[in-house]
Amino acid sequence: MSKKEDKPAVVPEVDDDEPDEWDKRIFSTGCAVEQDKMNDCYFTKKDWRLCKDETRRQALSAREDPTTYHPRHTITMASSHMRRSLRLLESTSFTRLPSRLTSRSTTQHILALTRSITTNNNPATRTAPKTPIPSTPTLPAKPSTSSSTAPASTPTTDDRTARILAPTPTHQTTTNISKTGLADAPLSPDSPPEEKIDWTRSFHGLSAAPFPKEVADILLAEVDPEEVEIKPDGILYLPEIKYRRILNRAFGPGGWGLVPRSESIVTPRTVTREYALVCNGRLVSVARGEQDYFTPDGIPTATEGCRSNALVRCCKDLGIASELWDPRWIRKFKAQYTREAFVEHVVNKKRTKIWVRKDDQVSYPWKETGTK
Numbered sequence: 001m002s003k004k005e006d007k008p009a010v011v012p013e014v015d016d017d018e019p020d021e022w023d024k025r026i027f028s029t030g031c032a033v034e035q036d037k038m039n040d041c042y043f044t045k046k047d048w049r050l051c052k053d054e055t056r057r058q059a060l061s062a063r064e065d066p067t068t069y070h071p072r073h074t075i076t077m078a079s080s081h082m083r084r085s086l087r088l089l090e091s092t093s094f095t096r097l098p099s100r101l102t103s104r105s106t107t108q109h110i111l112a113l114t115r116s117i118t119t120n121n122n123p124a125t126r127t128a129p130k131t132p133i134p135s136t137p138t139l140p141a142k143p144s145t146s147s148s149t150a151p152a153s154t155p156t157t158d159d160r161t162a163r164i165l166a167p168t169p170t171h172q173t174t175t176n177i178s179k180t181g182l183a184d185a186p187l188s189p190d191s192p193p194e195e196k197i198d199w200t201r202s203f204h205g206l207s208a209a210p211f212p213k214e215v216a217d218i219l220l221a222e223v224d225p226e227e228v229e230i231k232p233d234g235i236l237y238l239p240e241i242k243y244r245r246i247l248n249r250a251f252g253p254g255g256w257g258l259v260p261r262s263e264s265i266v267t268p269r270t271v272t273r274e275y276a277l278v279c280n281g282r283l284v285s286v287a288r289g290e291q292d293y294f295t296p297d298g299i300p301t302a303t304e305g306c307r308s309n310a311l312v313r314c315c316k317d318l319g320i321a322s323e324l325w326d327p328r329w330i331r332k333f334k335a336q337y338t339r340e341a342f343v344e345h346v347v348n349k350k351r352t353k354i355w356v357r358k359d360d361q362v363s364y365p366w367k368e369t370g371t372k
Contacts, residue, residue, distance in 0.1 A: 184263050197281075199259040205282025211250075218250040220319045228324070230338050232354035236330055238321045240308045246320050251279050258311060261286060264303055269293065271302040277314035287313035344369050 037058070041051035197204045210216065223238065230236050247256050261274040272290040276283055289310025293302040316322065323329040339358050343366035344351045354366065362368040 184260075199276060199278055199283070200261055203283050206284075208282060211279075215250045218246065220322075221246075223321045223323050225333065225337055228333065228337075230334075230355050230357060232356075234334070234338075234355040236324055236333060238312075238324060240312060243312055243315050243320055247279075247315070255280055258307060258314075264306070266299060271299060271306050273303070273306050273310070275307060275310035275314065277311070277317075279318075285314040285317035287316075289313065342369050343367060 038048075038051050041054055042048060045051060211219070227242055228236055228238060256277065256279040259276045259278055261276050264271055264273045270290055270292050272288055274286065274288045277285045277287075287310045289306040289308070291302040291305035291309055293299055316325065334355075337357055337359075338355055340353055341356055341362055342351065342353050343362055346365045346367055351369065354362075356362060
């Protein structure tokens with residue numbers, strides 16, 4: 001065999017930090033602190049006998065002076081208490097909680113336990129004289145006006161921790177306007193002056209006196225048949241702008257107005273709100289307007305249509321276009337100014353019958369067929 005083969009293979013040293021049997025024996029007997037002191041002394045003086053005498057002298061001086069504080073001993077005891085706490089926490093019901101809450105509560109418990117152990121094991125802290133409590137309570141000194149105080153709205157660490165540890169809400173955090181409405185109720189003044197009138201609640205001037213004859217003639221004038229329109233299903237109506245023109249002729253621009261009397265109510269398909277018509281500083285009529293919508297994006301437009309519908313209903317009390325609610329007048333108007341036409345839908349080819357004025361043509365998306 002060659003010389004190279006005679007040499008045994010070099011085994012690399014493994015840096016093992018795990019305690020061996022000797023370490024376990026020392027830790028079990030409670031002599032770990034003394035052994036650490038002996039090791040430190042040996043590396044300094046290289047003599048076990050001198051180190052043994054020095055360790056004995058330190059032990060005697062510690063017994064004579066109880067205020068001596070050993071940081072290494074305190075940290076070792078704290079670490080042992082932490083290990084016991086971890087074993088207890090593993091066996092308790094904290095492990096059944098979610099990992100996020102368990103980790104925070106465990107860490108806070110261990111830190112508090114470590115601080116209490118360090119404080120209790122410090123002889124200087126135990127023997128320090130306690131501050132005497134005064135027999136009469138003293139009021140805190142008032143802060144000077146020149147000193148700036150921190151704003152109350154500044155978030156603290158405790159507030160952030162409470163928000164983090166708060167449970168996840170199980171209910172909806174945003175409001176559903178189809179159930180709660182738009183929350184646009186009219187504002188009520190705290191102390192309204194006597195000369196001002198709160199039209200959201202007042203009925204001031206209702207039926208106090210009739211309007212002048214020239215105003216009544218404009219309001220009660222017969223509707224012009226040329227201004228009346230008809231829907232495809234046969235319902236007659238006067239465009240909403242025509243009602244506004246009649247009011248402007250009777251009271252003048254700015255002499256009348258609509259006042260909301262309630263907040264908007266939004267249902268899954270309809271928006272409704274109550275309005276009051278005020279003319280020349282007098283309440284004339286109260287009516288509820290309504291308007292349908294098909295998508296949530298159409299709610300703003302529906303609120304405006306609701307206002308226009310309320311105006312038309314309020315004008316009934318003033319006699320404006322009252323013929324449109326007279327069945328005999330409606331039948332006479334249809335026979336004289338309207339006709340029925342059979343049409344076909346351009347897109348889906350559906351055939352039906354609609355109403356149109358005699359002087360109008362069938363418009364898109366309908367196409368007149370002339371036969372059933």
